[in-house]
Amino acid sequence: MTLPKQVLQALAGIVGSQSIRVSRTALETYASDGLPTHHRRPGAVVLPDGRDQVVRIVEVLAHHGVPFVARGAGTGLSGGALAGPDAVVIVLTRLNRIIAIDPSNRHATVEPGVVNVHLSEAAAPHGLHYAPDPSSQTVCTIGGNVAENAGGPHCLKYGVTSNHILELEVVLPNGEVATLGSRGGEPWGPDLVGLFVGSEGMFGIATRITVRLTPIPRQIQTLLADFSSVRAAGEAVSSIIASGLLPSALEMLDRACVAAVEASIYAAGYPTDAEAVLLVDVDGRDAGAVQAEAHDVETILREHGARTVRMATEESQRARLWQGRKKAFGALGRISPDLIVQDAVVPRSALPDVLERIADIAATYRVKVSNVFHAGDGNLHPNINFDRRNRDEFRRVEAASAAIMSACIDAGGSITGEHGVGIDKLRYMPLMFDGDTLAAMRATRRAFDPEELSNPGKVVPVHACREWSAARSLRRAEVVA
Amino acid sequence: MSSSDGSIERRLRALVGPDGQMTTDDDGTPNVAPSTATGCALVLRTASAEGWRVRIVGNGSWIPPDAPAELTLSSRGLGQVEDVHAADLVATVQSGVDQHALREALADRGTWWPVDAPGDRRSVGSLVATATAGPLRSGFGNIRDHLLGLTIVTADGHILNYGGRVAKNVAGFDLTKLATGSFGAFGFISSVHLRLRPIPRADATLTTNDRRDALLGQGQAILDAGITPSALELLSPVAGSTDDWTLGVRLIGSDATVEAERAAVAAACTARWTSLSSRNAADFWRDVQQRATQHATTIRVGCVITGLRQAINLVLHHLDDATITASIGAGVVRWSGSASAARLQLLRRTAAQVEMPVTIERAPWPLRNELGHFGLCREGVNRLMGSLRHTFDPQSTLTVALAGRQ
Numbered sequence: 001m002t003l004p005k006q007v008l009q010a011l012a013g014i015v016g017s018q019s020i021r022v023s024r025t026a027l028e029t030y031a032s033d034g035l036p037t038h039h040r041r042p043g044a045v046v047l048p049d050g051r052d053q054v055v056r057i058v059e060v061l062a063h064h065g066v067p068f069v070a071r072g073a074g075t076g077l078s079g080g081a082l083a084g085p086d087a088v089v090i091v092l093t094r095l096n097r098i099i100a101i102d103p104s105n106r107h108a109t110v111e112p113g114v115v116n117v118h119l120s121e122a123a124a125p126h127g128l129h130y131a132p133d134p135s136s137q138t139v140c141t142i143g144g145n146v147a148e149n150a151g152g153p154h155c156l157k158y159g160v161t162s163n164h165i166l167e168l169e170v171v172l173p174n175g176e177v178a179t180l181g182s183r184g185g186e187p188w189g190p191d192l193v194g195l196f197v198g199s200e201g202m203f204g205i206a207t208r209i210t211v212r213l214t215p216i217p218r219q220i221q222t223l224l225a226d227f228s229s230v231r232a233a234g235e236a237v238s239s240i241i242a243s244g245l246l247p248s249a250l251e252m253l254d255r256a257c258v259a260a261v262e263a264s265i266y267a268a269g270y271p272t273d274a275e276a277v278l279l280v281d282v283d284g285r286d287a288g289a290v291q292a293e294a295h296d297v298e299t300i301l302r303e304h305g306a307r308t309v310r311m312a313t314e315e316s317q318r319a320r321l322w323q324g325r326k327k328a329f330g331a332l333g334r335i336s337p338d339l340i341v342q343d344a345v346v347p348r349s350a351l352p353d354v355l356e357r358i359a360d361i362a363a364t365y366r367v368k369v370s371n372v373f374h375a376g377d378g379n380l381h382p383n384i385n386f387d388r389r390n391r392d393e394f395r396r397v398e399a400a401s402a403a404i405m406s407a408c409i410d411a412g413g414s415i416t417g418e419h420g421v422g423i424d425k426l427r428y429m430p431l432m433f434d435g436d437t438l439a440a441m442r443a444t445r446r447a448f449d450p451e452e453l454s455n456p457g458k459v460v461p462v463h464a465c466r467e468w469s470a471a472r473s474l475r476r477a478e479v480v481a
Numbered sequence: 482m483s484s485s486d487g488s489i490e491r492r493l494r495a496l497v498g499p500d501g502q503m504t505t506d507d508d509g510t511p512n513v514a515p516s517t518a519t520g521c522a523l524v525l526r527t528a529s530a531e532g533w534r535v536r537i538v539g540n541g542s543w544i545p546p547d548a549p550a551e552l553t554l555s556s557r558g559l560g561q562v563e564d565v566h567a568a569d570l571v572a573t574v575q576s577g578v579d580q581h582a583l584r585e586a587l588a589d590r591g592t593w594w595p596v597d598a599p600g601d602r603r604s605v606g607s608l609v610a611t612a613t614a615g616p617l618r619s620g621f622g623n624i625r626d627h628l629l630g631l632t633i634v635t636a637d638g639h640i641l642n643y644g645g646r647v648a649k650n651v652a653g654f655d656l657t658k659l660a661t662g663s664f665g666a667f668g669f670i671s672s673v674h675l676r677l678r679p680i681p682r683a684d685a686t687l688t689t690n691d692r693r694d695a696l697l698g699q700g701q702a703i704l705d706a707g708i709t710p711s712a713l714e715l716l717s718p719v720a721g722s723t724d725d726w727t728l729g730v731r732l733i734g735s736d737a738t739v740e741a742e743r744a745a746v747a748a749a750c751t752a753r754w755t756s757l758s759s760r761n762a763a764d765f766w767r768d769v770q771q772r773a774t775q776h777a778t779t780i781r782v783g784c785v786i787t788g789l790r791q792a793i794n795l796v797l798h799h800l801d802d803a804t805i806t807a808s809i810g811a812g813v814v815r816w817s818g819s820a821s822a823a824r825l826q827l828l829r830r831t832a833a834q835v836e837m838p839v840t841i842e843r844a845p846w847p848l849r850n851e852l853g854h855f856g857l858c859r860e861g862v863n864r865l866m867g868s869l870r871h872t873f874d875p876q877s878t879l880t881v882a883l884a885g886r887q
Contacts, residue, residue: 102785104705104786105785105787105812106704106786107785127707148651149651149655151649155649159626162655162658163622163626176861178860178861178862178865179859179861179862180862182836182837182838183836184783184784184785184786184788184811184813184837185811186781186782186783186784186812186813186838186840187612187783187838187840188783188855189838189858189866190662190666190667190869190883191612191658191659191661191662191663192659192862192865193658194625194655194661195654195658195659198651198655199654199655214709215707215708216707218707238568238569241568241570241679242567242568242570242679244678244679244680244681244682245735246678284738284741285707285708285741285742285745286737286738286742286744286745288737288741289735289737289738289740289741292735292736292737293737293738296735345647345648345650347568347569347647348568348570348648349568349569374649377648378569378647378648378649379648379649412645413647414645414647414649414651414652415652416651417647417649417650417651418649419651420651421653425652429652432645432652432653433642433652433653434642436639436640436641437641437643437653438653439639440635440641440656440872440873441653441656443872444654444869445654446872447865447872459653459654460653460654468872
């Protein structure tokens with residue numbers, strides 16, 4: 001343990017001795033997130049029960065120059081919520097109150113530890129829900145969703161987290177509290193809400209979040225189409241999007257993923273002899289309109305070679321089909337000791353080519369890759385099953401991951417669509433951004449956090465940043481003087 | 482203000498070369514319009530080093546080019562629609578592209594950018610830098626929701642590329658959001674990546690006239706029924722050129738969806754609706770866009786949906802009933818008219834007490850300088866805004882009044 005004793009005493013004085021963890025065993029719980037390839041044990045963990053405790057904790061840490069990392073449910077997939085032995089993890093799961101639901105204004109105010117799906121359940125009696133639905137929505141928290149700008153299958157129609165955050169109360173890294181945005185959604189000054197969402201905990205800690213709520217669609221039809229080639233399925237996706245139809249979700253699973261799902265307790269009845277299946281949701285207020293749009297989608301699917309198209313309108317049928325998709329990562333987790341869930345985005349039209357390239361990469365590096373992803377957004381999730389105890393295999397997995405990222409960037413894509421950079425993708429950032437743009441990102445972070453205490457070492461690879469102008473201009477002024 | 486001996490003009494001509502466009506503004510300020518981001522960077526780097534103040538302009542049809550500066554940097558030379566990728570619903574356009582030219586270029590490819598900002602012949606850069614959304618924000622969101630990334634040149638000449646051409650992207654901090662709606666305070670936007678939509682299959686407009694509060698009630702009833710129209714816009718008598726207030730509803734989507742929503746709107750409220758022909762609907766919404774520029778000043782007031790009545794009352798009390806529009810689904814009131822800085826400041830202070838931000842969208846420089854586009858923000862936010870401005874414009878090269886003097 002490298003944290004000063006007086007810091008630990010001060011923290012215990014704020015949260016009470018029952019809400020601070022310092023033993024090696026207890027800290028191990030917080031040494032990983034949902035990505036198994038990174039492991040860092042923090043110096044201490046504190047579990048505040050409200051905003052005021054968060055403020056006092058941050059003030060103490062800022063005073064002593066101790067880095068800190070905010071953490072929600074720990075379901076992140078980029079190592080973003082990991083902290084080293086010189087840092088303190090601030091766990092926000094006890095800040096879990098739904099403060100208000102305002103149906104007339106279609107918004108709700110919550111604390112960051114509220115579980116995503118719990119908010120939708122609470123809003124449901126008003127005919128509303130919180131639309132972003134990451135696969136981990138039954139456990140992940142709204143605060144974590146804000147930090148990562150989380151997505152989900154239905155973001156195709158309804159948008160990602162940043163489209164749904166109206167106002168944020170944040171504790172800045174010096175302990176100061178600021179309110180960004182407004183409950184109506186109009187910025188109060190520059191769009192600092194938009195800047196804060198997705199900043200991966202490096203600008204401060206959100207302690208109160210006002211989110212937009214969306215009417216629950218009254219009618220939903222789910223279509224399952226299967227194809228004899230991934231390319232045909234990918235081309236069907238592009239045609240649906242270009243047609244002017246806007247499904248609420250458009251997901252693809254490849255053969256390997258279907259096999260894993262169908263061999264698990266999450267079996268959804270997907271055809272195991274298909275090379276790819278598409279799962280499509282069409283929703284709206286009116287049954288006739290939804291049926292007409294579903295028919296149009298079916299026509300396009302068949303025109304692109306779908307072998308069969310099944311429609312599910314009953315909730316139980318739909319739930320079964322979606323269970324297979326939402327629990328696919330769990331099903332994949334059964335077939336090897338370790339699983340990497342990768343995340344990248346490519347232009348939709350590049351999907352067929354990139355998927356073929358990923359298959360080539362898997363063959364080259366002799367790794368097991370399966371794909372389950374948000375096809376309508378071009379947001380890929382290549383999953384790699386492996387056993388980290390096999391060092392040779394682990395090296396090949398790492399090399400294959402890097403090759404997949406390069407392939408996506410070459411196709412005009414991005415290294416992450418919803419999982420964030422964290423520490424896992426730091427090394428790829430220079431492939432996407434030049435030194436000036438990276439320096440601008442770091443300088444922006446320093447406007448919020450001059451001492452770089454909040455979640456240090458994530459997102460921006462400092463070594464790749466060029467010198468930034470504000471610092472340069474200061475030195476120039478000194479020379480002139 | 483221009484350099485009396487013409488030295489700035491000579492330096493600029495050398496920088497932009499024979500292909501660069503140079504003119505002189507009405508106030509004698511040299512106006513330079515490079516045709517590349519690199520050209521813009523050269524100009525800004527030189528200006529920053531020399532201590533010249535720079536004002537950024539688009540077509541000059543929204544905010545007048547009247548800020549005090551040694552030179553004007555215009556997006557006029559950046560007029561290319563670089564790429565429209567219909568299959569991916571993405572376009573990359575330079576910031577000087579005129580909104581009408583953009584609409585035509587996109588329509589040729591079967592695509593559409595769902596932004597109907599007020600003003601006429603505005604450049605894309607102006608729309609993004611000022612984040613002025615129109616009635617469609619009720620259904621499609623604000624400008625920020627239709628951007629995938631942009632290229633910006635900072636005040637001292639760094640060229641920064643944010644975002645990209647993909648539908649989702651969380652690599653790095655979202656500096657596109659910071660640049661959008663910051664009135665150019667963080668740099669000169671040279672190009673943007675747009676998120677497009679296919680041209681709608683069906684597009685219907687319904688209107689009705691009544692007293693203001695009755696129409697606000699009708700709008701709330703539509704929302705309470707779970708309907709989210711693409712536009713749900715309330716117009717004052719002056720804005721609607723009628724004796725009474727007007728409520729305009731725009732429904733966009735597939736044929737079946739639009740017909741179903743038309744029936745749902747009729748069932749949700751008691752109003753007697755007039756269904757406009759395509760041509761009349763186009764005229765109706767164009768008038769809404771253009772009336773905002775008939776006066777010198779335009780402001781917007783943000784509020785929650787149930788606060789719209791109070792927000793309009795505040796505007797009517799402190800200003801006048803010139804041109805008022807309200808996006809009911811988005812909780813935004815827009816006023817266009819003429820008012821003194823003192824009156825606007827009083828409105829802003831009163832509105833702040835009820836948590837309603839007031840943004841000066843356009844006004845003559847003396848008023849912008851006095852009030853600032855945003856004025857003083859909340860505790861904590863002012864410090865952040867100042868730090869961010871210093872980060873991106875350490876020499877205070879860009880004459881943009883975010884906070885104002887009051």
